[in-house]
Ligand SMILES: Nc1ncnc2c1ncn2[C@@H]1O[C@H](COP(=O)(O)OP(=O)(O)OP(=O)(O)O)[C@@H](O)[C@H]1O
């Protein structure tokens with residue numbers, strides 16, 4: 332974004348092209364990580380990239396619910412050793428690949444199913460996701476909200492992290508807590524920011540500027556702004572219909588914003 336506050340050093344970081352495994356994180360819950368992960372998957376796929384979504388919300392998975400899937404396996408069966416990651420993949424969700432479809436590894440079913448997984452098991456899970464990602468151009472990891480050890484461990488294993496905020500102060504403080512915890516674990520981590528559910532661009536830029544200032548003051552770096560996704564009623568409508576947003580409303584504002592976000596991630600954020 333041209334009006335995002337950036338030093339020369341931050342602009343250089345922003346030029347980075349996002350790596351193939353992206354973790355979608357937030358501090359606060361309900362900011363739109365899952366909806367955004369699915370819309371991103373569709374947008375990457377539309378650009379010809381074979382894309383995998385891994386629902387790694389170990390406590391309260393719901394990618395399958397948002398898409399109306401009935402997967403044969405999930406992360407729970409993988410952790411229990413009943414299925415391999417490859418066997419648990421649900422293929423061509425949201426349509427054929429040529430029309431924006433993508434593959435999904437569903438999250439553990441049952442509330443709190445894997446929430447207390449020990450950290451070495453989370454490490455094995457991260458390694459399994461990294462191995463599965465080799466068959467894809469893009470892998471998106473939809474994380475749980477918050478800065479739990481297991482969530483941060485999965486984020487740190489990804490090439491890049493997209494931190495989702497909105498214009499509510501709680502989302503900013505919680506996102507800051509997440510980034511701080513991530514940087515303790517992985518000193519070089521420099522997550523990209525997405526402002527989701529934005530009532531307008533000005534409010535989104537204000538939220539980003541506040542967040543960026545706090546990170547700069549207390550952590551010494553400015554996370555680059557990768558994009559803004561507008562508030563769009565088509566998003567909850569698609570979830571209620573358990574349908575992929577890009578199929579149901581291919582031309583809505585949120586789909587267009589996510590397409591711009593994907594271009595930014597592919598071309599280097601500064602190029603937008
Ligand atoms: N751009 C948007 N415009 C309008 N509503 C949105 C937008 N993005 C997300 N929402 C709404 O926000 C709610 C939460 O979305 P979602 O479940 O994707 O959030 P989440 O961050 O994954 O939540 P959790 O932390 O529980 O995993 C949904 O009702 C969804 O419709």
Ligand SMILES: [Mg+2]
Pocket residue numbers: 364365366388393473474
């Ligand atoms: Mg979610």
